[in-house]
Amino acid sequence: MSTQIEQEQTEEQTEADAEAAEPAEQSHQDRRLSEKEARAEAREREEQAREEVRDADDTVRIKVFRYDPEVEGKSEPRFDDFSVPFFKGMTVLDALIYARDHYDSSLTFRHSCRQAVCGSDALFVNGQQRLGCKTQMADLEGPVRIEPLPHQDVVKDLVVDMEHFYEQMEAVEPYFQPDELPEGEREEQRQSPENREKVKMSTRCIWCGACMSSCNIAAGDNEYLGPAAINKAYRFAMDEREGEIQKEDRLEIIEQEHGVWRCQTQFSCTEVCPKDIPLTEHIQELKREAVKSNLKFW
Amino acid sequence: MAQHYSSFERGGIKWLFQRLTAVFLVGVLAFHFFLLHFVNHAAEITFAGTEARMSQVGYFATMWLFLVTATFHGVNGVYNALVNQGLSGTPKKAVGAVLTLASIALIVQGTRVALAMTNLL
Amino acid sequence: MSGTYDRGAVEDFGRWREFQPGMWAWIFHKFTGWVLVGYLFTHIAVLSTATGGEVLYTNTLQGLEELLIVRVLEVGLLSVAVFHILNGVRLLFVDLGFGLENQDKSFYASLVVTAAIVVASVPTFLAGV
Amino acid sequence: MHEHDVLVVGAGGAGLRAAIAAHEEGADVAMVTKLHPVRSHTGAAEGGINAALHPEDSWELHAYDTMKGSDYLGDAPAVETFAQDAPDEVIQLEHWGMPFSREEDGTVSQRPFGGLSHPRTTYAGAETGHHLLHTMYEQVVKRGITVYEEQQVLDLAVTDHDDVEDRECHGVVAYDIASGEIEGYRATDGVILATGGPGQVFDHTTNAVANTGDGYAMAYRAGVPLEDMEFVQFHPTTLPSTGVLISEGVRGEGGILYNDEEERLMFEYGYANNDGELASRDVVSRAELTEVNAGRGIEDEYVHLDMRHLGEERILDRLENILHLAEDFEGVDGLDEPMPVKPGQHYQMGGVECDENGHTCIDGLYAAGETACVSLHGGNRLGGNALPELLVFGARAGRHAAGADMKEAEIATGPSAKSEAGEIPENVEVGAVGGSDESVAADGAAVDAGTVVESEIQRQQERVDRLLEDEGVNHAQVRDDIQQTMTANVNVFRREDNLVDALDDIREARERYRHVAASDPSRTYNTDLMHTMETRNIIDIAEAITVGALAREEFRGAHWREQYQERRDDEWLKHTMLAWNEGSPELYYKPVLLEGEKEYEPKERSY
Ligand SMILES: Cc1cc2nc3c(=O)[nH]c(=O)nc-3n(C[C@H](O)[C@H](O)[C@H](O)COP(=O)(O)OP(=O)(O)OC[C@H]3O[C@@H](n4cnc5c(N)ncnc54)[C@H](O)[C@@H]3O)c2cc1C
Ligand code: HEM
Ligand code: SF4
Ligand code: F3S
Ligand code: FES
Secondary structure: OOOOOOOOOOHHHHHHHHOOOOOOOOOHHHHHHHHHHHHHHHHHHHHHHHHHHHHOOOOOEEEEEEOOOOOOOOOOOOOEEEEEEEOOOOEHHHHHHHHHHOOOOOOOOOOOOOOOOOOOEEEOOOOOEEEEHHHHHHHHOOEEEEEEOOOOOEEEOOEEOOHHHHHHHHHOOOOOOOOOOOOOOOOOOOOHHHHHHHOOOOOOOOOOOHHHHHHOOOOOHOOOOOHHHHHHHHHHHHOOOOHHHHHHHHHHHHHHHHHHHOOOOOOOHHHHHOOOOOHHHHHHHHHHHHHHHHHHHH | OHHHHHOOOHHHHHHHHHHHHHHHHHHHHHHHHHHHHHHOOHHHHOHHHHHHHHHHHHHHHHHHHHHHHHHHHHHHHHHHHHOOOOOHHHHHHHHHHHHHHHHHHHHHHHHHHHHHHHOOO | OHHHHHOOOOOOOOOOOOOOOHHHHHHHHHHHHHHHHHHHHHHHHHHHHOOOOOHHHHHHHHHHHHHHHHHHHHHHHHHHHHHHHHHHHHHHHHHOOOOOHHHHHHHHHHHHHHHHHHOOOOHHHHOOO | OOOEEEEOOOOOOHHHHHHHHHHHOOEEEEEOOOHHHHOHHHHHHHOOOOOOOOOOHHHHHHHHHHHHOOOOOOOHHHHHHHHHHHHHHHHHHHHOOHHHOOOOOOOOOOOOOOOOOOOOEEEEOOOHHHHHHHHHHHHHHHOOOOEEEEEEEEEEOOOOOOOOHHEEEEEEEEOOOOOOOOOEEEEEEEEOOOOOOOHHHHHOOOOOOOOOHHHHHHHHHHHHEEEEOOOOEEEEEOOOOOOOOOOOHHHHOOOEEEEEOOOOOOOOOOOOOOOOOHHHHHHHHHHHHHHHOOOOOOOOEEEEEEOHHHHHHHHHHHHHHHHHHHHHHOOOOOOOOOOOOEEEEEEOOOOEOOOOEEEOOOEEEOOOOOOOOOOOOOOOOOOOOOHHHHEEEEEEEEHHOOOOOOOOOOOOOOHHHOOEEEEOOOOOOOOOOOOHHHHHHHOOOOHHHHHHHHHHHHHHHHHHHHHHHHHOOOOHHHHHHHHHHHHHHOOOOHHHHHHHHHHHHHHHHHHHOEEEEOOOOOOOOHHHHHHHHHHHHHHHHHHHHHHHHHOOOOOOOEEEEOOOOOOHHHHEEEEEEEEEEEOOEEEEEEEEOOOOOOOOOOOOOOO
16 A cells, blocks of 8 residues: 555565664564564554544545655655545545554645644645645545645655744744833733734734745745735734834835745735735735825935 | 855836836727727728828827837847746857847838838838 | 745646635736737827828728728627626725725626627628628 | 854744744844744634733733633733833734735724623634735745744754753754754853644644644753643534634624534523633534534534524625635535634643743753743633734744843753642653663763763764665654544543553553654655654654643643543642653642733633
């Protein structure tokens, strides 16, 4: 079932290797035992998986992108197929975990919270950027193609390099900088419920990078801040607690050459955002704000 | 990301003009098409008709503005499209210069053609 | 640095892009915009060759208009212009923040209306070749 | 080797707060974290942050509620410090831009929460933790604090003095996930462990996959005792298929629990006649399981949580994300039908023993957040008390590590605080088996700080090389076995024979773990290897929890024992302590401090 690269060696070879590189604490005997146990166990797991697939009322197939520059046999990108027993409520992430734990433990992907808050598992599933943990298998047409996010350097399998995305996020001074703070001890800054409502959606971003990956412009222009970073700027620019002076500074940042003007209102960012943030709307509003503030200085 | 703070090019005004010219163009282009293809069937256009129209100051001014705005709108659009595709540095400057020159040439030539069509000179 | 950011060896590995309405609209708008500038330049150029006098002007234009190919191209130009106008108006609304939720529908509407207008004007354009 | 004044391990709420505090004291701080900071599980917290902000409210009331909630197993100095500092911390957060939900007049909203005598839970929609995490990460970015992300800390570099209290912590050793290199980090002033909860010890949990309790295990093996580990909170409202949590906020706003006969179970069967659904979590969890065991559960598994009567507008306003959670993870529309819920592992009250300043008994080693046990939550944590804990004790640990002038701690730590010896029953076997990688602390008599770190790097390098090169058992099965046995035997209801069974299973898992190896040979982003190393920690923690559960012969807080259906204050007003003791764990007790500025007389905990 597993299409993992062939690792099996002949008995003799393994033993010879074992002898050559025997670690001090472990006796030869021990080692042979554990290797034997390992092989038996691996067989058992696959057998179990096969049985589960056989017994399941329903199974799903996933085609997963594989690539590891470091491992021979995986350095050429390819797709692997896995059959996974289906249960109601199964997500793409569940299917990946099953494949990893039963067929091929080298299958690599980021994940943590399983509840769409950590933003680790944005993937390219059946041609669209989605969070693995938030996408029901039942909603997809099989076999489900799972690939790493496009337009980012692939590190291994489904893991991409997020560094560029983080840089863009941090380029917009993504931190609160109020013009002034209240004097009194333990006194909060006031914010109207309406204003909180206004920034609410923009504060929901989980830094998953799906939007950036879906944007054609970001793909063509490395320096484009991208929808997530602009949305971050929106979150602060529209927060009435920061004050007018700071807002001008923020508008200058997003107005720079690779800022809001780059956006061509393609809406794909908005379509894919798992947190339903109206990204295009926020970008457009910032464009208008920027124009307004420029006209003010005329 | 120092580069983000240093290279300020206020794209805002050009962006605004792109939209303002678009608004203007909606009207004029529709008018133009309608007049020259539906009201006056294109095949029947003659110099006399053109001259008659062009000699009205209002019409002439509109057409000339049409030329200028369309040039700005079109050329600026092309420039933006190229920049969006990642054009930068020297090539970008070069393209900018070429496009500006082309626009000027177009407007100058267009003006001359337009004037030739009038009986004003 | 982002400017020289390298997207790595497998950037384009078998990954097709699934376009969404907004992307198609962008592509079409771009394409039609370019055709229109192209036409603007040609248009002025053609008119320039015809500034030599009344007869030349009329002959040039009428001569061109007699060619079927020119008529067909004109229909093409019309469709391109109409789409660009309609989608342009759609974009203007998007810029003003109106109807963002229906951006996909308005794009489809632009397409349909363009098609309708073009079909309706074909007789006028091709008449009398 | 990287070198900084203060190293913070973990970048969840506690880690971030600690780093900011240390930075404000002028220290050169760096964070070393397994996940990028914004991926930390603090982001999953929904409900809110407790702090006595209202003029009619007071820290004393908050302290009293917390102590009562803890079932009198909290230490008064911790509880009081907490209640006093929490309001400042919340206002601080507000000043950092946290988007709290607001009242009409623009002030921060507060809502009622289980076990609180006053509505003092501040919140930001139903995504409080997300906003707290992001707001603080933003401040870290603002201050330019160094963050080493995707670095899995494998162990601490601690000297190997015989007496644990003589030991010093000089840094940590981490596995660079992206490159596969082993990296040494040296801390001149202190290491703060803030690695979050150990939810992965159980198979039905609200915790993230990364919450493998690494910090507990590392500190434990370095010699710091684990305190009150048997106190595990099970949240009464988690979705049955994934463990995703439905916030207490739903019940706070008026959500109702029904059994399959559509009876309002909290009242019908007298589980909590005063507070009903808002009773403490352990009470509600037991009520649900009792219903299910009595055959009144739905599909013999769960009960229903209904919020439809609150009306669409209120739900959309305050509980919108609950709707998404129920829809995305359970396929249920909360506006239309009741949501299925059942108890799931949620929070670890016990943890790495430390004092009010986060300091452990090892010099230079601190703990903060869920990993730590200052003994604030005692036998049971109140909802909304963990997030302020991250802030209050995170900040204190950060300041103390950076050398700020602070009041001496009142809570005693380390083996010297022992008041009474405990005994691990003879019919169970615990602790290290065989050689493999069980050794603790640095080898030899290395006392020079650099050498301590170096030798730890060496050890970890060998371990990683072996796991990569050898062929061996896949860790996933071992982990799975632990999770199954913990959920089956060390759950909400605890019986002696089950606990012994669990320890037997854990023993077996330990044996098998000796033969594990990673089958992915790659040095790049090898999650197989990472998880294999985490499983080791899971085993240690599972054992500590179960030993504690077996030792504590009473029913207190979240800890329920079939044979002992009462809280036994005369004998059990003490903390269960478990020290690794070089592989042969030692159980002992230390007294609870019920006297601080105020005195807390144990009362019956009735809701
Ligand atoms: C679903 C849910 C809802 C909750 N709701 C509330 C609530 O409403 N109110 C409340 O007060 N409390 C709530 N809690 C509890 C509270 O959120 C947690 O106790 C708290 O967030 C833990 O924070 P932390 O900083 O200790 O750990 P985490 O946020 O879990 O952070 C752990 C950090 O440690 C790092 N790490 C882990 N292992 C290693 C390693 N080996 N090496 C390096 N780094 C490592 C991780 O990368 C991460 O950055 C909730 C908890 C859950 C699970
Ligand atoms: C008649 C009404 C017109 C309207 C409403 C209109 C509207 C627009 C708008 C809004 C844009 C900006 C798109 C963006 O930046 O997101 C645009 C781009 C453009 N327009 Fe027009 N336009 C009109 C006429 C014309 C004409 C007559 C020409 C030709 C001269 C033209 C050529 C272009 C070009 C080349 C672009 C750039 C396309 C690209 O992005 O590549 N437009 N138009
Ligand atoms: S804006 Fe949406 S898609 Fe983009 S990073 Fe944030 S959550 Fe992800
Ligand atoms: S996809 Fe890109 S072009 Fe704009 S609307 Fe979104 S950023
Ligand atoms: S696993 Fe956290 S967002 Fe999917």
